[in-house]
Amino acid sequence: MRVIIVGAGQVGSTIAANLDANHEVVVIDIDDDRVENLMYSYDVLAIEGNGAALPTLREADVERADMVIASTDDDETNIVACAAAKTVSDAFTVARVRGTTHLDTWQEAGGAFGVDFMVSTDLLAAETVARVIGLPAARDVDTFADGSVLMAEFSLPPESPLVDRTVAEADRFDEVTIAAVIREHEVIIPKGETTFAAGDDLVAIGSPEGIRAFAGELTPDQQGEGKDVVVVGGSEVALQTAVILEDRGLHPRLIERDPERARELAERLPHTTVLSSDATDREFLTREHIGDADVVVAALDSDEKTLLASLLADRIGVDRTIALVETAQYASLFEAVGVDAAINPRDATAEEIIRFSREGSTENVAIIDDDRAEVLEIEVDTESVLAGRPIRESAADLPESVTIGAITRDGRYIIPRGDTEVEVGDHVVLFAETRSIDAVAARV
Structure with missing residues (x-):
């Protein structure tokens, strides 16, 4: 497949890295340094130029493209790039936008631009x-198989009862598979005798009920979904977070410093208490009992302010802190200094676009630990090495770094065991290191 990617920032580079091995990839960017870095880093053709301009697209041979992905940081540029590509090709076009204004128009029009x-x-x-927010102690959560399977990443705190216990000792949940242990950037495919250590990152795959029960075992002091949620910041992502929480029946609080923006948010959020104040004002936080909150979500206009608000919330007693981090490299730093979960919006976008970019039977994908591993949802077809065979037998034809975490069949959750026979049409959710993805894709 020939894929043209417009924009070589974090999203575009992540997509290029995931596709370059099996596809003909062309990346366009106006920044010559980015273009040069891509040429040396990946097996792609990189072109310096304006990807929304037809001459540049023609230089990339857009007429032969199967897919055009516009992923710059400018919404209008991305939309124009897709429109331009459509005038001279039949390529499938994907546009990344920041907010929801263009998305709402596109959805209402049944596809436009x-x-x-x-x-x-x-x-x-x-x-x-x-x-x-909905899963205690989780750093990241993704859904698979129409919500019947969850993948969750957990960081194992020193006080957890699982520390110094083996996987076999902790294996009390039939519908949960510990797919991987990440320890100091080493990916470990756990065996029964593998011992958990404080600070380990665990990747667990299972049914929603099983994953919730496992989370409770992991950190008994954090039980139940966060009900009292405070959102710090009045950005679009903060607004969308509050909207989703309202849809769940919650009544969050939102703190926005700008009175005019706070008034606008209050009009758009009927079930949210909007407070106009500085979220770093400790006296205000104490007066409003912010320290009693279950969760504080910090989504301010700079990573520095977001980190400060998160650490202050932790200092005054908030149970969990979640930070929206614009700079991907900062996410691990945030978590290292005490933020419970650091989420980079561009990572979520790259995952969604990669899912659409994958050929074959891949239904969904989650990127793990800065693209060192992935969790994939595969629909098994007749060509798959899994079809009609017990997992124990087909495992010999898969890389060692692969763990089958869950199976669904006709919407029913099936516990994967060595003697479980996989059928054509099953949805298999598996963990694999990125270096093994190509081999996995070719076989399953």
Whole structure:
């Protein structure tokens, strides 16, 4: 498949890295440094130029393209790039937009602007935040198989009862598979004798009920979904987060410093208490009992302010802090200094677009630990090495770094065991290191 990516920022580069091995990838960007870096980093053709201009698209041979992905940081540029591509090709077009204004128009019009698929960075980030809020102790949560399977990442705190216990000792949940243990950037495919250590990151795959029960075992002091949620900041992603929480029947509080923006948000959020104040004013936070909140979500206009608000919330006693981090490299730093979960909106966008970019039977994808691993949902067809065979037998034909975490059949959850026979049409959710993805895709 020939794929043209317009924009070589974090989203575009992540997509290029995921597609370059099996596809003919062309990346267009106006920044010559980005273009040069891509040429040396990946097996792609990189072109310096304006990807919304037809001459540049023609230089990229857009007439032969199967897919055009517009992922710059400018919404209008992305829409125009897709429209321009449609005038001279039959390529499937994907446009990334930041907010939801263009997305709402596109959806209401049944598809418009020459865009076949549109994805909103802010909306996806808000959905990710809402999933994390709904699962105690989780750093990231993704849904698979129409919501019947969850993948969750957990950081194991020193006080957890699982520390120094083996996987076999902790394996009390039939509908949960510990797919991987990430320890100091080493990916470990756990065996029964693998011992958990404080600070480990665990990747668990299972039914929603099983994952919730496992989360309770992992951190007994954090029980139940966060009900009292405070959103700090009045950005679009903060607004979308509050909207989702209202739809769940919650009544969040939102703090916005600008009185005019606070008034606008109050009009749009009928079930949210909007407070106009500085979220770093400790006296205000104490007066409004912010320290009693279950969760504080910080989504301010700079990573520095977001980190400050998150750490202050933690200091005054908030149970969990979630930060929206614009700079991807900062996410691990935020978590290292005490933020419970750091979410990068561009990562969520890259995952969604990669899902549409994958050929074959891949239904969904989640990127793990800065693209060192992935969780994939595969619909099994007759060509798959899994079809008609017990998992124990087909495992010999898969890389060692692959763990089958869950199976659904006709909407029913099936516990994957060595003697479980996989059938054509099953949805299999599996974990694989990125270096093994190509081999997995070719076999399943």
